[in-house]
Amino acid sequence: MSKIIEGLKYSDTHEWVKVEGDIAIIGVTDFAQKEMGEITYVDCPDVDDEVEKGAEFGALESVKAASDLFSPVTGTVVEVNEAVVDDPKLVNDDAFENWIIKVQMSDVSELDALMDASAYKAFIKE
């Protein structure tokens, strides 16, 4: 069973969002890291890059494949988790602890379209 945390928002492309004011902290779900296997590389945008809801903002690479990361919100990257870039396996160790980017949202109402924990749990049908 994959871990799912209450109080977070979830996308159908398996990103999670933790909201702190107008900042969205974005990572991938435990389900996603399990599907991918050992993560060996994190391809991240730079601080000040714009990201758009539903658009690719980077990728995670496992030994065998690359999986695109899609932004659940629109806004500006304000921070990149350098610890994860330096040691991608942290995402395998704890996908919720080890966020990937923080985005200053330009439209907080976009969050309404995301799933809550119980909807995401149903979505992955484990």
Next chain:
Amino acid sequence: MDGEIKKTCLYDRHVALGAQMSPFAGFDMPIQYAGITQEHLAVRNRVGMFDVSHMGEIFISGPDAERYINHIFTNNISGYKPGKILYGMMLYPNGGCVDDLLVYREFEPDHFLLVVNASNIEKDYDWMLKNCTGYDVRIDNQSDAWGQIAVQGPESEKTVLEVLALDCAKPLAFYEYCNAEYNGHRLIVSRSGYTGEDGFELYATLQDTVEIWDRLLKAGVQPCGLGCRDTLRFEAGLPLYGDELSEDITPIEAGLGIFCKLDKAEFIGRESLVAQKELGVEKKLVGIEIFDRAIPRHGYPVELEDGTQIGEVTTGYHSISLDKSICFALVKPQYAALDTELFIRIRKKVFPGKVIKKRFYETKYKK
């Protein structure tokens, strides 16, 4: 393919071991058990085993068998002694590749075993039948009757001797095989593999394959999935049909010309290869290293500094044994020289790299 996914004789074992299963070449195959890195390193450092029962076994016999195989096969089996194995390809007349395969010369005169890729069994068998007119041969596709386990790694000889008591394995050099008996059935002990390490491929009945697997597992041999089979073969510079060879890629383009004996009187595709040798090729397979941890994948563009695309990645990984991001790529031949500076586009970014030798990892075959 009729859409029905096939299972090898070891399917239940994979499921019981908790393997991550995925369709490959029409079979539901284990991708990994413990993790690709762990399995890869087990093969490099100790010993691992792979279920490769999906591979195809086609037996060819008859008075014209040798002449027929030389007609459809790029390498030259004439003069090859019983117990020897030869690698080569079957080609279309235009030089494109039907498949790459192994030919085993059997101890019985005029008998051969051809081992082909799982994804190509039906296509190969049809090709063989289509091209046998005028040859007195029997072509027998026994793929469904044989299981196969590849035992690979520096401890593979010790393993087959101590765990399976296959004494005939010891004197074999790489690309030689012997016949053993197991439960009264034939067991083919082939010193060969697809990892760059010493190793054995054991062809047995389905039931015996399961028994052999269980004995190896009990002895502590690491089960290994197709995930690390690909990382291992890639590091060893070995091509995979579908990536480095295909109906659109000739062996000359793939750098496999040494397995094509153009001095043979004839074989299907020979004229096209001769022409390619004389006139040059449009693309050539190279190794490329990029100076970053980003990973070049199949299909990613290879570019010059000004953004002109000059080729495409065929396979790429962050190499587990070498800790470098490397790939095979097909590029225009003028950019194939060692140390040529090239760039690979990975999503939105472009990474500089250079052409390096295709055999990324030094193979350790038994001479």
